[in-house]
Amino acid sequence: MAWEEPVARAFRLDAAGWARHANPWSGWTRMAVLPLLALAGWSRVWIGGWAALPLALLVVFLWLNPRLFPPPRHLDAWISRGVLGEQRWLDRDRVPVPPQHRRLPHLLAALAGAGAIGLVYGVVMLEPWPTLLGLVVAYLGKLWFIDRMVWLQQDMGGERR
Template identity: 55%
Template structure:
């Protein structure tokens, strides 16, 4: 079975230096705007027709550039940086196992986020505001909760919390 996290990391070309730059809280927090920007880009087909594809391409380019645009943070002592670095621990879980209850919760949140893409995509296809907003909100909340779980993983790895 394909691990979407590993596939995403490879597709994004995330090496150690890129992860360190992505740990800059400006990178993490600005990345939160990606899903709303994608929704707006797709929705813009109503106003600008096929030019909307240029906006979609710009959002995809932003998604790839974002972890590379910001300098390494001076400190990882903030919620977003810890979450990003915790995600590295999550992605390495096959080599370095993590506590089972953390894996279950992370999988549940990732599944919820993915499931929320159904009404999001349907809403974008049908130009329905409520399914679009509902799907986007649930997906983003699940992703932010996932990041919070990654903060906990990072603290465990640093020996600041029990498993």
């Protein structure tokens, strides 16, 4: 079992969930949440314990997001193809992915994770440079990962729902 499968199950990403998550509105609004989470963490300086409210709302939004939008009419958007590739990547234990796609996604996920660690450190310590650097590195890793998933989707035969 791929290590990402429990995460997909927690977000209720079954076949219908993946189809809905392939909507570009779903993908791009999820991408927009990371700086908002950082801002919510920093907001504890201005609003104290009330900062937990925007943090909680953003976490709920992340969980609901794959189910908020209808399946897209077309799957030609870059982010839609990336989501479909991510679905194939998750299924890699049952349907092997081509050799050129077996290593880099792990490294890119680690890069995004390292950025997230730096981001969390910056938010907790209220340090702007680690916050910004972590945000940039996390986005670099995630966007590059999505781009690899587009390539994987293309190499494995295009559309799949």
